[in-house]
Amino acid sequence: MIRKVKGTRDILPPESRLWVAVETVANRIFSGFGYEEIRLPLLEPTELFVRSVGEDTDIVSKEMYTFADRKGRSLTLRPEGTAGVARAYIENGLGQRPQPLRLSYRGPMFRYEKMQRGRYRQFAQIGIELIGASTPQADVEVLLVLHCFLSDLGFDDLVIVLNNLGDPEDRPRFIEKFKAELEPHRAELCSDCQRRWNANPLRILDCKVTRCRELVADTTPVAEVVSDEARAHVEAVESGLDGLGIPVRRSPRLVRGIDYYLRTVFEVVSPQLGEDTVICGGGRYDRLISDLGGAQVPATGFAIGEDRLIDVLPGSFRRRILERPTVAVLPIGDAAHAAALAVAKTLVTQGISAHTEITGRSLKAGLKWAAKIEARAAVILGESEISENTAIVRDLEKSEQVTVAREKVPEYVAELTASDGKS
Numbered sequence: 001m002i003r004k005v006k007g008t009r010d011i012l013p014p015e016s017r018l019w020v021a022v023e024t025v026a027n028r029i030f031s032g033f034g035y036e037e038i039r040l041p042l043l044e045p046t047e048l049f050v051r052s053v054g055e056d057t058d059i060v061s062k063e064m065y066t067f068a069d070r071k072g073r074s075l076t077l078r079p080e081g082t083a084g085v086a087r088a089y090i091e092n093g094l095g096q097r098p099q100p101l102r103l104s105y106r107g108p109m110f111r112y113e114k115m116q117r118g119r120y121r122q123f124a125q126i127g128i129e130l131i132g133a134s135t136p137q138a139d140v141e142v143l144l145v146l147h148c149f150l151s152d153l154g155f156d157d158l159v160i161v162l163n164n165l166g167d168p169e170d171r172p173r174f175i176e177k178f179k180a181e182l183e184p185h186r187a188e189l190c191s192d193c194q195r196r197w198n199a200n201p202l203r204i205l206d207c208k209v210t211r212c213r214e215l216v217a218d219t220t221p222v223a224e225v226v227s228d229e230a231r232a233h234v235e236a237v238e239s240g241l242d243g244l245g246i247p248v249r250r251s252p253r254l255v256r257g258i259d260y261y262l263r264t265v266f267e268v269v270s271p272q273l274g275e276d277t278v279i280c281g282g283g284r285y286d287r288l289i290s291d292l293g294g295a296q297v298p299a300t301g302f303a304i305g306e307d308r309l310i311d312v313l314p315g316s317f318r319r320r321i322l323e324r325p326t327v328a329v330l331p332i333g334d335a336a337h338a339a340a341l342a343v344a345k346t347l348v349t350q351g352i353s354a355h356t357e358i359t360g361r362s363l364k365a366g367l368k369w370a371a372k373i374e375a376r377a378a379v380i381l382g383e384s385e386i387s388e389n390t391a392i393v394r395d396l397e398k399s400e401q402v403t404v405a406r407e408k409v410p411e412y413v414a415e416l417t418a419s420d421g422k423s
């Protein structure tokens with residue numbers, strides 16, 4: 001037997017319904033705020049991620065699926081979406097369109113990570129990017145979209161944590177202070193952090209090794225070594241969010257695991273998954289597009305990990321989607337088959353889910369099958385129903401049935417399914 005690749009998943013029905021439902025909500029909220037979908041390749045030149053995400057990040061140094069194609073070009077399965085959006089923005093001259101540009105995306109990303117709950121090697125992200133606005137209001141809008149989306153799904157226990165990374169110009173001052181504080185313990189850092197010490201000391205802040213975390217916990221938080229402009233920017237974001245009634249918690253040590261961020265960074269954590277398995281990450285990346293050879297265009301955005309989001313979906317949303325009632329259409333005898341599909345068509349076009357029995361089961365076997373698929377009702381078409389243009393509508397919970405005119409079937413069925421309050 002051939003098995004799936006480690007770290008990938010088969011999303012089976014009915015679980016897949018949750019994915020479709022979550023994506024439908026995302027489409028509605030994102031497009032409502034003006035974010036239009038951009039669909040990008042899963043394969044990009046490796047250099048794109050090296051130059052954007054950063055050479056010393058875990059993603060680039062350990063987790064990418066990189067290979068040479070048949071002509072020897074180094075390609076990488078995208079580990080995230082923002083770099084591709086920035087590349088596409090430059091390559092397609094999207095700076096010519098009215099700014100700011102609001103884009104959304106979703107789809108698979110690939111990172112060679114150690115498997116655990118909520119951590120996969122192929123996972124899906126749903127994200128938005130707001131490109132061409134440097135104001136705090138842009139960050140506020142992005143967080144508002146995020147909040148609206150999560151609220152619409154019924155979440156009430158998620159926490160948005162936010163921090164100020166300052167500007168790249170603030171980094172040397174921070175790094176000097178940070179290294180001076182850490183110097184007495186330098187030898188205790190893990191081998192990766194020994195390398196990061198010179199290459200990219202900021203990355204020591206998101207090392208997952210326990211001892212490194214302990215040592216870092218006593219150093220001055222990055223948010224305390226930022227310029228007045230950066231401080232004012234993030235404070236304006238916080239007061240904007242406060243004005244909209246969106247609670248956020250300051251997390252002065254939050255740095256995120258990607259190099260392109262500056263000023264505002266944020267994550268969404270769930271009490272169910274803990275602080276290490278975040279649901280969403282995002283922030284401002286004003287230098288990314290210019291670093292990749294484009295114009296100086298500020299931008300901000302986020303990406304939600306869809307696998308994790310679905311893992312902790314509120315029960316109310318989950319039930320509403322998974323308990324969607326369905327109807328079994330049961331033709332008895334050859335003459336009834338075409339009529340059965342015609343009834344199914346009418347039901348489906350009126351928004352009622354209908355499964356038609358198409359294997360030639362007897363009525364008894366058909367009713368058993370209807371029970372197995374947890375149909376709420378059965379529409380039975382026998383010889384006399386066909387000749388009289390009627391149908392039997394059977395309530396499968398109460399085991400009661402009525403014979404109704406064929407055109408009244410949707411009405412009866414709708415009443416039955418609606419009476420459950422979960423149509």
Ligand code: HAM
Nearest residue numbers: 080082119120123278279280281282283301302303305
């Ligand atoms: P990220 O924090 O690396 O940010 O990823 C965003 C989200 O993807 C995470 O918060 C997490 O929920 C999910 N995720 C990451 N790795 C895995 C995994 N191995 N298994 C399951 N889920 C995972 C970014 O990717 C940025 N591009 C976000 C962004 C957009 N910043 C600005 N715009």
